[in-house]
Each structure stands twice: as structure tokens, then as C-alpha cells.
Amino acid sequence: MIRIENVSVTYGSGATTVRAVRDISLHIPPGEALGLVGESGSGKSTVMRAVAGLIPHAEGRIFINGQEMPNKRPRASRKFAQMVFQDPYGSLHPNQTIDQTLAAPIAIHNLGDAEQRIINALTEVGLGREHRFRYPHQLSGGQRQRVAIARALILKPKVLLLDEPTSALDVSVQAEILNLLTRLRREHGLTMLMVSHDLAVIAHICDRIGVMSRGQLLEMTTATELAEGRVTHPYSQQLLRANRGFDPTSINVDVTA
């Protein structure tokens, strides 16, 4: 469903060029959920943004649903893949009602029957009709993230791109959103690409997990291998230890990044 071949992404030009992502190849078959973990600056979000078409890739090829994605995306290609962002406070227009937010993609793609589509999308993510004409500030963080998911689903995409979808949420709300994503994936056979710094969250949703650092894909592992500590790269092992909580024996305070 998603195929990335030798993709590199660069920012800037000339002497100040930064290669944020270097020569990455990935394949995600239909219905699979693949996760990318790594620290800030590792390039995990950049890979996702390149797949979404939000930033151009300098080298390599990106295929979604068998079609190669050029850097300037045709409008119709947006129907294949939709994205959910980290911060539900920042990703919804503050002066538009939920109804307006959800109506925009329907209008852009000339889908028609907005009324029914909006009601269906809200029901799908567990929101009621009473939420439809509210503004984002009248909703909780979890409800906003549900709206962001509804907006992504309204075009009936085959691929959902999730950029830290629960890291701004409380633990109890995170569980609700993770359960929602699990259910939607099952019901719609969605293919997912998810980015997170939380290994437990990513292993909960994803089957295969790629570990990234400094723009490179260091290692491809699985949720099971991760849980059993069977990761080979020292950096992956460090991430794994850090995710288990505070462990003074494994820390060298004199090393600074």
C-alpha cells in the first residue's frame, strides 16, 4: 500500500543543507500498521510528512496504492492518505465549528451529501450530534483528537498517517483514542504509518517498528522482539531501557548530545 524507495529529504541549500532523512526504504502492505520511533531530530516525522506530501523529497520514490507520488500532489491523491497530527489544539481551526472543519474536505473533493457524511464521521469516532456545531475550544483534548480523526476519515482514505496522535493526551484519554484507532483499522482495513517516541504506544498499534536516528533507519524490528528485548542496535537498546523508567545504572551524565 505504501512503498518508499531510497527516499532522502533535505532542508536548506548550499552550505547549510541539512539531510533530515537519508536513503530510507520501507514497504507497508495493505492493512499493516508500521511504526517509526526515534528521538526529536531523528527524521521520523519528516518521513511521514514526505509520505503525506507536506514536504518534497529530494531523492527516491514514494508510491501509495501503486501510484507514484510526485512532489506536487494531484488533488485526487489526497483521498488515498490522510494525516492526524500530534496536537489537537493546534490542528483544528479555532474559528470554525466542527461542522465547518468536516465540511471542508467534502467540498474540496466535490463529494456531495455533506450532511450524511458528517453525521456518519462523527458517529464513527464516538461523537454525538451535539458536538457538530461546537467550536474546538468547547471540546476536551480527547474530543478534539476524535474530530481530527473524523476529518481524516471523511475522505475514506486507505492510509492513515499518525504523528504522535496521543502524546498530548492524558493516559485515560490515550487509551480511548488507541482503542478507537484499533477499531477503525479493523473495520476499514486501514493501512497505518505511525510515529511516536513512546515504545509501548507504538508496539500497541503496530506490527513492525523501525528505529530511526539522525535521519537513518537503524533497525527494523517487531512489537514482539521489542517486548522481549531482542533488538540489536545499541541505540534501540538504549531507547528500550529509557522507556522502562528511570534506571540510574544505565546513565552516563557526562555525555551530552
Next chain:
Amino acid sequence: MTETLLSVRNLRVVYPGDDGDFRAVRNVSFKLGRERLGIVGESGSGKSTTGRAIMGLIAKPGRVEADELRLGDSDLTALDEAGFRRLRGKRIAMVLQDPKFSLDPVMSVGKQIAETHRHHFRSSKAEARKAALEMLEAVHIRDPERVYHQYPHQLSGGMGQRVMIAMMLIAGPDILIADEPTSALDVSVQQQVLAIMDEMVKSRGMGLILISHNLHLVSSFCDRVLVMYAGQIVEVCDAGKLHEAQHPYTRGLLAALPELGRRRDELPQLQRDPAWLADLPAALGAAT
């Protein structure tokens, strides 16, 4: 427990509103010794407000009331703003989540640390500078001279937080309140910052209050944990025994966390019981 540094009995933080008073913190009692005390809870549970109340940082029209709020021999309930200013930094200090917003962007970090020293000790410029450099070294900054002259935007998040810790500890406070000190940092850097904080608190015999939403972090780092819900302490646990927690809220939170190696189709969602909102006896957190 060791000697009590901070004693809180029946702390209440109240914000007046159109529909009556909103009690953001209520019935909160605990004692802090030379230990690492964690406060966990979700957003809105009152954990940060508790920390701010102890620091005297609740802005009007909010009110802080307590049967007892005592730091060593000082009665905090009797202090005015000037009194708190003398106390803050000197005897009780606070590290916040994001060093980018807590540091002055237009002053070199070394100067900021030295300024704290000058304020509290009336020291000369040279003395303050020397103390600041020593402090930067104490938080394991390799090249203190260079970092002294840097500005906050030139520092990484982890370095920024080391600088914050240096600044907070330079006047030798008895207590450090750290409010989500590592939430904005990458996991490996988080560990370093915690280790440095731990080292400093231990070597100086301080008490530490770590406020966090991260249950794993708190239970692995602290000695004791207070769990807050809707402004109250609902449970006190030994940090290592957090998984044996009794209160349905704590248990619900723990169950809702995804876990490596225990993949469940569905995570149990927290069912909030209105009964948890009822006022609890104020003595709960005091048991140590």
C-alpha cells in the same frame, strides 16, 4: 522518615467563580523529608497547583488556605509576597517543564545563574561568577566557561534543563519542586536530567517533589508517590509498590497504559466513579 522539611496540613486552593468557589486543591496533607516524593495525576488533578501553592505562586483571585503550611521554622501561610520572594530560590526552588520558557532569552545563562547568587547572598560579581561556574560544573556541564556565555536559544533541551537545575540550586534550597521537568525532553536525555537531579538532591540532603503525569517514571524514580484526582490525594504508595495500588482510579490508570509485551486488543478505559469526588479525610497523605 527523616526530619520533616515541609509540612502540609489540609491545603486548599480555591478560585472564586460565578457558580461559587472552585476547589482546585482540597484536603491535601503530606509531610516531606529528605526524600523523593512523586505527585502523579492527570491534567486538572491539582498536582501542579499544589506545587505552586507551596511556592506562593497562586495568582489572585485564587486563594490558598491551609491548617498548616510550614517549611522548617517558617509559617508559609503568614508570608506576604515580599516574604515569599526572600524564600523562593533560597529555601525552596522550582524547575518547570520547558527551559526555553523559564530562562530569560536575552541574558546569557551564566549571568542568570550569577544573578540568583547575587540576589540571595549579596555577593560581588566575581564571587557570583565563580559560584555559577562551579554550579554549571556540578550539573555535569563539560565546558562551564563556554556555556556561561551562551544564550538559552543556543542550548539543547537537556542542557537548558541542566542550567535550570544549576540556577535553582545555587542558593542552596532545602526543597526542590520539579514540575514535569523532563516531559519536553527525549527519553535518553530525560534519564540524564533525572540522574543529575537525583545526585544533587542526595548530595545536598534536599527534599524533592517530582510532579508528573508519567506513572512509570515516578514509580521508578521516587521513594513515595501521592496520587491525585480532582484536587485530592486519593492514595499514597511506596513508589516501588505502585503496581499494588488499591484505589480504583490508580488501578484504572495503570490498566489503561499500553505495555510492552502485553498487547491487548482493547485497553480498559477508565470508568470514573462520581464517588471519587467526595471529600476525603485530610489526613490521608500525612501518613508516612
